[in-house]
Amino acid sequence: MFGRARERALLLELVGRRGSGGALIIEGEAGIGKSALLADAVRAAEAGGARRLTSTGLQGPTRSGYGGLHELLHPLLPHVDALPNRQRVALLTAFGMVDGPSPDRLLVSLAALGLLEEAAARHPLVLAIEDLQWLDRSTVAVISFIALHVSGVPITVLCTVRPGVDADTLPALGLDRLHLAGLSDDDARELVSVLGCDLSDLARRRILQESAGNPLALREFIAAVRQRGPAGSILQTRLPITKRLERTFLDRLGPLPSGSRSLLILIAAANGADFHDVMSAARTLDLTLEDLRPLEENDLVSVDGSDLRFRHPLIRSAAENAASTTEWVDAHLALASAMSGHDSAVWHRAAATIERDETVAGELEAVGRRASERGALPEAAFALERAAMVSRGASQRSRRLVLAAESARSAGLTSEAVELLNRADWAEADSDTRTQAVLSRVILALTAGAPVPRAVEIAAVLASLPGEEHGPRRIKILWVLAVLMRSQHVTVSSWQDLRDKLDREDERNPLRTVALALLAPLGQAAETRGDLPDLVPRLADDPLALVSLAIASESLQDLDTALTCWGLAQEGFHKSGAPADEMQAIRGRAHLLMLRGRVREGLADAEYAERMTDEMHQPLLQSMAAATAARGHSLLGDFAAATAALMRSAELAQDSQMALIVADARWAAGTVALAQHRYRDALIEYTHMTVHPTRSLWAIADRTEAAVRAGRPDDLRKNVEEAAVAAALYRSPFLSALVARSRALLADDDAAESYFAEALALGALSESPLEVARTQLLFGEWLRRQKRRKDACAQLTAALDQFETVGAQAFIERATQELRAAGQVSARPTAPSTAVQQLTPQELQVAQLAAAGLSNREIADRVYLSHRTVSTHLYKVFPKLGISSRGQLRHALGGATSD
Known part of the structure; x- marks a missing residue:
């Protein structure tokens, strides 16, 4: 431990913490003393009552996946029955101890963390991971997950690693690191004086010069000089320290039998x-x-x-x-x-x-x-x-x-x-093989922003699948391509070739119908839209197909079917143990909930999806979820949170121009700008939404309001009338209400009132109370300008009631100001936040499931947490809601309970 007083003190402080944990990477070249420092810290932890668990990486590919994790957790496996069932089965399946469905890495990670938390409840743990860079990648991913989640439990994770390892291979390198450099000149001289006291001054100086403070090099070079003398030793070479050390050991193999x-x-x-x-x-x-x-x-x-x-x-x-x-x-x-x-x-x-x-x-x-x-x-x-x-x-x-x-x-x-x-x-x-290659490329393009398949590849695959017997495979390829086209910024004219190919396929195949719905031109919308609800039971066992049906339903403005499909897809992915796909379904559901005015529920879904995709290292999916969360924050008036989410989304998306991310991010940014009276900025943001036709239609009223307030109403007249044609063909009360509101904003005073009345009547049929309230707010403003103060107050009061129910703070403030301007001096003050609104999205999610009667282990299985983390969340929820028992949750949550 020569010269390691500072590093040793840091490690001893880390392992000596009581009631909390931490993680540290000890990084340094071969022979620098990583293992010695780790062993010293482990001994100190054990002396303080901690239990040691170890795993060591070994060079070469022969170690099986999760082999390193099995070595680490093997002493704890007798307690595996304490885990929630799905997590227990996932861990044992990963170790090859039981036969089960192929487990997702997140479930294995949660199970490993839960098992460690169970053990840590009995006594502190110190996890000593040697040569992390040589462990199997599945184990490294789980250890990374564990290391990021031990701050609140007495678990210390210490890993040694050599420098220069790719961060993609070792995501744990994002943790705090302690870099071990060579010993100082004084410390190296002291070590040489102890180990090489019989050597000449010349030999010692040469050893100090060539070892660069590496303790193992000092020791081995001293041994080499003793054996062969300075002239014949490794000191005469000009190689990196690691290579010279290998040469030193190689020299020692020569005399062996x-x-x-x-x-x-x-x-x-x-x-x-x-x-x-x-x-x-x-x-x-x-x-x-x-x-x-x-x-x-x-x-x-x-x-x-x-x-x-x-x-x-x-x-x-x-x-x-x-x-x-x-x-x-x-x-x-x-x-x-x-x-x-x-x-x-x-x-x-x-x-x-x-x-x-x-x-x-x-x-x-x-x-x-x-x-x-x-x-x-x-x-x-x-x-x-x-x-x-x-x-x-x-x-x-x-x-x-x-x-x-x-x-x-x-x-x-x-x-x-x-x-x-x-x-x-x-x-x-x-x-x-060609079919699978195209499918893999399309899915990579959809979920990770990878390059899309070339047209020549697609044509070659389809040409290699002639005859009726290959029909299902051809349809599957055309179906995923339809999903890709709907997700990317592709002009409608380029869809026709795909439609022509689909028209020649078996019309009984539901995936064909979904694909055609995704590509349906406006003129065929009404006919295609009517087929969508009947497809739901036919695709109930295929969650991926349900996702595509949800997207198709959104594009054809069947929001009821879309919301049903997102929910069923989430359940299907959850049952099959596919959390990344499940988060995509939850993100999709989040946006529909926001459209329906259930903004806090939608925001909780979006933030949950963002957190989980972060855990799974899925940056593009996380970017989508962050953009959706930004939309929720903007509606609630939390502009700082919306801006932060937008920044996260942009950073995660990097150069991706996926239409969905662009549209959702621009919508949120436009809503923030509109509320802050930056109307021209808002109009620019909303204009960029045209890359996603469906989102652009949903934002037509926001875009119109921005244009009118920016003094450019004529910019939107054509767009509003195009949206009106779509609303009529889709027979959508929701879209029709937005169009009517837009027309009211563009109309002269003689026509505006009838359009506002139409928007309110249609809004009542659309199951979107927040949009109705926004129409009432604008109608109230218009009535106030017409000097009809009593009528204005009625509309503004109704709007304010709904905004307070939702918790939309920016709209609350705006409605309150308008009421005062309308002469309602005694307008009630802004309602204080309810107890439920004090809960974080994850606390609300856990509380809702507990109120529905689920046990902590069942909740843990549902929301990908350890059951002890669930207990911690409930421990924080009770005082926030002013309750003392689980039985009081349903009443305390009121309308926020989960079915």
Whole structure:
């Protein structure tokens, strides 16, 4: 611990906290002292009563997905029954201990956190993670999640990592980091004086100069000088410290007996395998325990029960570099034989494979399939990619690359998925592979902003699927392309070719009907719109199809069917364990709730979706949710929160020009500008919404108000009349009410009143009380200007009542000011916030579910929390609502209860 007083004090403070936790990355080059510092902190934590849990990363691909997590949590698994059921099954399935549906990583992460919280309730925990960069990626993602959620519980997460690791590979690097530099000159001199007291001054100076303060280099260079002298030592080379250390260890392998050297190479190939498996493989190479003794005596390896480890990872690197190709292949073949029947055996056979081998490729594909079944999607993608590389034929290679790409896509590894798809040989792929490739590309374009498939690829796929038997696959491709076209800024004229192709397909297929609805020109809207409600029960078991039906219903102004579809899709995704898709459905529902005037419910949904997509590292989906949340904040008059959400959305979207994000963000920004009397700014924002035709129609009244107040009413007359045509064809009371309000704003005084009356009558049929209130506010303003103060007060009072119910503060203030201007001097003061409005969106969500009778574990399963976190939320909710028991929740929440 020479020279590490500051770093040691920081770590001891972290592990010594009582009642709270924290996480820290200890970063530094090989040999810098990361492990020593970690071990010291763990000893201090254990002395203070903490329990240690460990996991160590090992070089090489042979570790299975979630293998590192299993090592970490294995001591706690006897308590796994304390978890909510879905989380328990997800964790045990990930570990291969039970058969269950392929678990989503978020569920596994929540289960791991919940298991740790259960243990931490008994005594503090310290998680010691060595060489994080070499753990399997599924484990790293879970550890990252855990590390970000331990601030309120006595769990300390300490990880060591080498510098220069890609942050995409290690998202945990976003945590606080302690960078270990080399020892200071004084500390290095002191260490050399202790370890190398018998060396000459010249040798010591050279060691200090070449080691750059690296403690392991100081130790090993001293040993090298003792053995070979300064002239013949590694000090004569000009290599990076890590490489010189490897050379030092390599020099130590030379004097070993040949059997011990061969055993060391076998151990390096084994990559942390069980000691008994290694020795079983050793026997096939005529190696014995006697060959192990020199390795232990020279402090190269250590044996602890069934655990066989190198003293330092650089010794493994040196042994691998010392091996010839024949020695390395023989070692892996011996290990494959010893581990027969396990996935590790397949990896060793693959490592020994020099030429293409279809048998090994098939085994690797099976490994990938098993990893996928356990939810270890990054490892599944890696296995499938390796299978492709050793495949004999181009067709099989392309098929496995596309399968690898789909696993990578599902794991959120967008750039890797695109790269894998680009490597597939399109000309040699079969029709199934081409179909999957196009589907993967379309979904990547929809959810991650990846490039859309080229027209030539789509045409080639469709041409490769002739005949009636391929009809369902052709329809599926055309359907996802229709969803993509509706989501992107694509001109309506470019839809016709797709419609022509759909018209030739089986009209009994519901996906065909949905696709045609998505692409329906205005003239066919009424006919197509009537088919939508009947499709809901036919697609009830397909949540992805329900999402597309929701989008189609929105575009054809059937808001009832759209809201139903978003809700059913959310339930379907939840049951199937697909939280990323579930959040997309919740975000869609959020916007519909806001249109219906249920702004706080919609905002709670949007913020929930944003939080969860952040947890899942889905930036584009998070950007969509943040834009929707901004819309909710703008309606409630919280302009600071709206602006913050808009900034988050823009940062997450980066260069993406997805029409939905642009439209929602511009709508929120326009609403803020309109409320702040920046009318020209509002008009500019609303004008940019035209990239999304549906959103643009919904904002027609807002856009008209901005134009009128900016002194440019003529800019909107044509748009309003176009919206009127659409409203009539769609037979939509909601859109018709917005059009009538717009016409009232544009009309002269003789016609305005009749349009306002029409807007109110239609609004009453639209189930959107907030929009009715906004019409009443504008009508009241107009009546006041006409000197009809009594009538004005009636409209303004009704509007104010609704605004207070919603909690729309900016509209409340505006209605109150108008009432005073109308002469109602005794206008009531702004109503104080209700107790329910004091709850955070997540507290409200938990409270609603508790009021509906769900237990803490059932709530945890529903909203992706640990059950202890649910308890914490309820602990905060009770005093805010002024209650003391769960049974009082329903009454305290009033109309905010959840069905």
